[in-house]
Amino acid sequence: xxxxxxxxxxxxxDSPVHRLDPRAKILLxxxxxxxxxITGNYISLALVGVFIIAVILxxxxxxxxYLKSMKxxxxxxxxxxxxxxFYGKGEPLVQLGIFTITxxxxxxxIFVTVRIALLILASSVLTFTTSPxxxxxxxxxxxxxxxxxxxxxxxxxxxxxxxxRFVPTLLEETDKIMSAQKARGADMDSxxxxxxxxxxxxxxxxxFLSAFRRASDLAIAMECRCYQGGSGRxxxxxLHYGKIDAYGxxxxxxxxxxxxxxxxxxxxxVR
Amino acid sequence: xxxxxxxxxxxxYGQGTPFEKKANDKLxxxxxxGEFIGIIGHTGSGKSTLVQMLNGLIKPTSGTVKLCGEDIWxxxxxxxxxxxxxxxxxxxxxxxxxxxxxxKDIAYGxxxxxxxxxxxxxxxxxAARFAGLKDELLKKSPFDLSGGEKRRAAIAGVIAMxxxxxxxDEPTAGLDPSGRDVLLxxxxxxxxxRKNTVLLVSHSMEDIARTADRILVMNKGRAAMLEDTQxxxxxxxxxxKMGLRVPQVTKVMSRLREMGYNLPSGILxxxxxxxxxxxxxxKR
Numbered sequence: 001x002x003x004x005x006x007x008x009x010x011x012x013x014d015s016p017v018h019r020l021d022p023r024a025k026i027l028l029x030x031x032x033x034x035x036x037x038i039t040g041n042y043i044s045l046a047l048v049g050v051f052i053i054a055v056i057l058x059x060x061x062x063x064x065x066y067l068k069s070m071k072x073x074x075x076x077x078x079x080x081x082x083x084x085x086f087y088g089k090g091e092p093l094v095q096l097g098i099f100t101i102t103x104x105x106x107x108x109x110i111f112v113t114v115r116i117a118l119l120i121l122a123s124s125v126l127t128f129t130t131s132p133x134x135x136x137x138x139x140x141x142x143x144x145x146x147x148x149x150x151x152x153x154x155x156x157x158x159x160x161x162x163x164x165r166f167v168p169t170l171l172e173e174t175d176k177i178m179s180a181q182k183a184r185g186a187d188m189d190s191x192x193x194x195x196x197x198x199x200x201x202x203x204x205x206x207x208f209l210s211a212f213r214r215a216s217d218l219a220i221a222m223e224c225r226c227y228q229g230g231s232g233r234x235x236x237x238x239l240h241y242g243k244i245d246a247y248g249x250x251x252x253x254x255x256x257x258x259x260x261x262x263x264x265x266x267x268x269x270v271r
Numbered sequence: 272x273x274x275x276x277x278x279x280x281x282x283x284y285g286q287g288t289p290f291e292k293k294a295n296d297k298l299x300x301x302x303x304x305g306e307f308i309g310i311i312g313h314t315g316s317g318k319s320t321l322v323q324m325l326n327g328l329i330k331p332t333s334g335t336v337k338l339c340g341e342d343i344w345x346x347x348x349x350x351x352x353x354x355x356x357x358x359x360x361x362x363x364x365x366x367x368x369x370x371x372x373x374x375k376d377i378a379y380g381x382x383x384x385x386x387x388x389x390x391x392x393x394x395x396x397x398a399a400r401f402a403g404l405k406d407e408l409l410k411k412s413p414f415d416l417s418g419g420e421k422r423r424a425a426i427a428g429v430i431a432m433x434x435x436x437x438x439x440d441e442p443t444a445g446l447d448p449s450g451r452d453v454l455l456x457x458x459x460x461x462x463x464x465r466k467n468t469v470l471l472v473s474h475s476m477e478d479i480a481r482t483a484d485r486i487l488v489m490n491k492g493r494a495a496m497l498e499d500t501q502x503x504x505x506x507x508x509x510x511x512k513m514g515l516r517v518p519q520v521t522k523v524m525s526r527l528r529e530m531g532y533n534l535p536s537g538i539l540x541x542x543x544x545x546x547x548x549x550x551x552x553x554k555r
Contacts, residue, residue, distance in 0.1 A: 179328050180367040183359040184428060185351055185383030202379065205369035209414070 009065075011128045016244060017059045018129045022138035024245040029126045031252050035259050036118050041269045044262035045114060051255050052122050061128050069124045070117065077120075081113035107269050136161040141239060154230025162218070170211060177206045273340070274436060274468050275302040275325060275357075280334035282320050294320040296492040297334065302470070304435075307462050309483030309500070310472040313514040316489040318472050319362075322438045325470075326357035338436075355384055358434030362441045364425035368413040373404065373424045376413050380432040398431035401461045403453065419450040423457075430461065437461075438470040443478060451475075455482060476518045480504065480539035488513065501537040520544045 012018075020028075032052065039045040056066060070077075088105025095101075127135075140157035147153055178188065181202045188199045280298040285291050294317045302308055312318045323329045324336055327343050327350040335342045343353045358380075361367070370376035377398055381391045399409060402423040408416065413424055426442060439458065443451040459482050462469045473479050479486060479500070486503040488496040490513040496503055503510070507517040507525070516522070524538045524547070534551060538544050 176361070177367060179323065180361045180364065181379075182328060183326060183354055183361065184367075184380040185354055185432065187351060187383065202367075202369045206366050210366060 009127065010131045011061050011065065012131070013060055013129065015058055015060045015129070017055060017125065019244055020129075020248055021239055021241050021245045022130050022134040023142055023239060024241060024248055025126055025130055026135075026138050026142060028248055028252050029122055031256070032122050033119060035256060036115050036122070038263065039111075039115075039259055040263040041266050043266055044259045045111065047255065047258050047262060049114065049118060052118050052125075055125055056121060059125060059129055065128065066121055066124055070120060073116075073120060077113055077116045080116060081109045084112045085109040111269070132161060132164040136164070137235070137237075137239065152230070154233070158230075166211075166214065169214070170207070173210055174203065174207055177203050177210075272304050273301045274304040274338065276300070276337040276340070277325075278335045278337070280321075280324060280336060281332050282317075282324060282329060283332045284320075286332065293492050295324070295331075298494050300487060300494055300497055302436075302468060304468055305466050306468055307459075307482055307484045308468070308470045309479035309486045310470060310489065311474070311476065311479055311486060311515055312489030316513075317492040318489050319440060321489065322359060322440055322470065322472060325436075325438060326359045327353040328359070351383075355380075355432050356434055357436045357438065358429040358432050360426050360429045360437070360439045360442060362444060364429075364442075365413075365418070365421035367428075368421060368425055371412060372410055373399075373413050373416070374409040376424060377409075377428045377431050380428055384432060394431045394433060395427075398427040401430050401457065401464075402427035403457050419446055419454070422446065422450075423454065426454075434467070436468040436470065438472070440472045441474065442471070443473065443475065451478070458482065476504075476516060477520075477540075480518045480521070488515070500539060504539060505537055 017025075032048070035048050039048055056063070085101055085105050085108070086099050088102040088108050090102045090104050092100040092102055093106075130138075136157045139160060140153055143151070143153045143156070178186075182188070186199060186202055188196065188203075191199070277298050277300050280295055281293070282295040283291060283293050296317075298321065310318050310322070320329065324331050327336075330344060335344070337343070338353060338356060343350070368376050370379065374395055377395045378391050381394050386394070395409070399406070404420065404423055404427060408420060408424070413421060416424060422442070426439070430437065442458065443454055446454060455478055458469065458471065462482075471479065471482060483500050485497065485499050487494060488503060488510070495509075495513060496506070504517045504521050507522065510516060517525075518539055520541050521537075521539055524534055524544055525536065528534050528536065532551060534547055538547060
């Protein structure tokens with residue numbers, strides 16, 4: 001059950017998307033997310049949607065993986081969609097007791113659902129095609145200007161790397177501890193909420209302890225290898241922007257123009 | 272009477288994905304009541320998967336596990352009862368400790384069984400004695416104990432459920448030599464006194480040779496052998512092909528025999544070897 005989590009998983013490959021500089025990928029993702037939210041009508045929404053789907057096909061990663069990452073948050077997506085259905089001003093189309101559904105409501109619901117879905121798909125492209133080390137490297141480089149404000153960018157990036165690195169380890173450990181407690185008759189799948197929360201204590205305490213133990217082991221191991229923070233540290237792989245990043249940026253620029261033109265020349269459906 | 276019996280027991284990890292892997296393939300084994308079974312096998316041979324299926328932590332992909340002749344998955348909602356009957360001690364069980372005191376931690380299993388406080392107290396004391404934990408340790412926090420003591424406290428937590436079958440997955444891994452000896456002797460003593468079935472998974476052939484009546488040899492998810500200890504260790508060549516070996520002393524003795532010394536086969540422990548060598552030297 002715990003092994004089905006695909007969010008944040010890296011799937012190695014050799015597609016053009018994989019080869020983009022990770023910094024470029026992060027910046028372009030942010031740009032695309034902005035596009036998703038400035039779309040004002042169905043045409044521009046479709047434009048962004050088609051673009052994201054095209055990128056997904058470009059990554060050569062099976063659609064199954066993307067659908068899996070959607071599955072986890074499907075509930076949240078549908079729930080927000082449903083809530084939005086009832087928030088719209090104007091002529092009521094359907095009246096269900098205190099709930100009224102208007103045309104604006106339906107539009108809102110569709111927009112919110114599609115926007116969140118696209119948001120998740122676009123972020124999945126980043127995490128699926130970028131290794132965690134590249135990702136944190138890129139974050140570190142992008143945040144470097146913040147050192148002016150005495151923010152320890154390297155330390156933040158290192159913490160991110162370590163956190164990402166230990167997600168699978170801790171999941172495995174949780175599985176193990178759960179099995180061990182189940183072998184002692186722990187009942188985790190039945191009873192009311194309070195009972196279930198209580199049943200988690202025998203799992204959480206050993207898990208916390210092991211996390212602390214691992215942290216202290218890791219700290220010692222890092223010190224043994226003379227780790228002393230970011231100052232004076234050089235990289236084995238330095239990041240370079242290349243032609244392909246320029247192409248990526250150009251395509252996004254075209255998309256942006258398209259979205260803006262659609263917004264200006266076509267009537268707005270939402271807001 | 273067979274206490275555990277498996278029929279074509281198979282388990283496949285990640286079925287339907289590219290990572291599909293057969294962990295167990297059509298296992299048919301019978302274990303009699305009161306036996307001490309040693310389970311050996313190369314890393315990844317399916318030992319851990321097998322023992323987890325035996326107490327219902329993993330549901331077999333196909334095939335059945337029978338406990339006292341009854342399919343353990345006949346009533347999936349009652350699977351917890353099976354886990355009380357087949358006690359499983361995981362590798363590094365000290366990582367499962369969580370209570371404030373050792374006593375409370377040992378009482379977790381019996382508490383889940385819904386026993387009376389009095390009965391629980393009695394079981395805790397008995398289990399602590401079997402595991403060789405001194406009384407003064409019971410009131411301490413489990414996290415203040417030494418490594419060996421933690422291990423024994425965790426094993427006591429399973430023994431306290433008074434299972435009909437006790438399965439230990441590498442109970443001596445990571446202990447110092449004297450800790451190993453003490454723990455092994457305690458398990459053996461528990462088996463002798465309680466007369467219930469014990470399954471011991473181990474990478475140490477010496478440990479297995481010293482304790483087991485019969486040995487189950489696992490190889491690539493299949494049961495390669497299930498014979499008495501002497502027979503299994505007399506097939507050293509086959510074991511070596513599976514990445515296993517016979518106890519060192521057995522190997523030394525068989526080499527001596529090949530060199531023409533008059534020694535019996537099937538010597539498994541240092542004590543036996545010492546006796547036989549003394550006889551041999553005395554005769555000369």
